[in-house]
Amino acid sequence: MSGDAIIIIKKEFEEILKNRYILLTMLSFPLVFSVLIPLIYLFTLPVNVSWADIAAFKGLVAGADGMTPRQVLVAFIVQCTLPFYLMMPSVIPTLISSYSIVGEKKCGTLEPLLATPASTMDILAGKALSAIIPSVLITWASFLLYALLVDSITYEIFGYPIVPNMLWLFAVAVTAPLFAVMSVYLSIVVSSRMNDIRAAQQVSAVLVIPIMGAFIMELFGYFSLTIEMLLALSIAVALADVLLIKASIRAFDREEILTRHA
């Protein structure tokens, strides 16, 4: 990555900070997933939980045998929220990257940018990183906030902090950034061929729907995420990332953008 990509990233950040829509949407994620959900735990957790109440998902919580029924319930609920931290880095980048490519086309700024000596790779890297970096940082900040709130709420139940554990750390540190990369490059491929910001933003649905499906299936006790599953998922996403980066290099071509889609 050369200095041109950094120049583009700096400019993109300045624009993001001045776009109220993107800012509000980005900040709503930590508010919902890191503050609202832990507060719901606090006010809705039953005090008396029997083994019969949690029989359906006891087997899905690692180390459940050494826990009380109430602890198993809390651990299960906390575990079920993990997919949200894969959803966050999948949704936020599309907000940014759809604006940064389709928005540039709409505003007529893409041609002057393409007319500079900056290489296609630098423009692409600048656009991609300016969407990946804030998405990953927000995901991490949200997770930190979530861990603090969950641990402060559940400390009296467990006597120790339950988040983060290895599963969470792997999900947030490895899988989430890979999802962010996938989301950004998918968005770039689609945005390069579209002239409507909202249509480009629909890309996130492609990623969010399977993640939400995983969340619902986990909630209904069909399966429980394990490190092995996350590792397999991360490898699959990393491979998809490589393919999408190649596809986006082909799609984000000066000629293609100016002649076919501008």
Next chain:
Amino acid sequence: MAYQVIEARGLTRAFNGFTAVDSVDMKVGEGEIFGLLGPNGAGKTTTIRMLACLIRPSRGNAYVCGIDILSPAGAGRIRGMVGILNENPGFYDTLSAYKNLRFYADLYHMERHKANRSIEHYLSLFGLWSLRDAPIAGFSRGMRQKLALARCLIHEPRLLFMDEPTSGLDPESARTVRDSIRSIKKEGRTILLCTHNLDEAERLCDRIAIMNRRILEVGPPHMLKRSMDRKVIIRLERMSDRILSMLDGMDGVRNVEKEGDSLVLEVDNPESNNADIINSIVRVGGRIQFVSERGQSLEDVYLRLVGGRHVR
């Protein structure tokens, strides 16, 4: 011979079987304002995009500032040496005028102090310095066009591509832009100006190419006007049938018309035929009061070329 800033040979670009630009040959010398005059869809913007290495030609080649537009390493170098003013210049509306220009100056790898000096110079030149920190969103069309002109100048390019630079501007802003184009020429820079404003082309350009997918005619505006349908007007003291019949069969005279006491002649080559014609009239007793030329306006030339010779 003057250094050719642009030298294109057979430049052609087709889109899905449709030839937008067909076999364009063009030479533009250093310090020249060269106009591309043509209707919408004539291929002017496509020609600029090919020369600025934004799109590749389907056939043919060109050298811009001595660099081959087809050489892989040349594209970035050419883009660094040219400035482009688009027909509808866009800006990052939430950022200030200064930050917008700074962004482009950085991408042109200008040193910090040079960039600052250049931005201040051009914003001041176009009367925008006091608005440097204001977001572009509140700028009028004229202000945006001036800012776009500043953007294509800040890195001091040798060659400027200007696509309809005064389109949609009020007369005062259009005049500012035209004056700026003249100042840029005085600095020795070369300008390729695309327009369908005939008056603007005539006033600004050293040479004009009339194009409609291919170049139909090239030359200085006054030569283009003289290149077709030139008529020689000879005002006589008194018209006579003898003069008319004498001229009717004369070599080099294609057509003779009578307008009162004036003769309107279509002559093959006025520069060499006029002296003989005048001598002949005098010899048959004609008394000549005035000899003048009736040329075509650039608009006549343009409409005749573009309307009459559509390229298929």
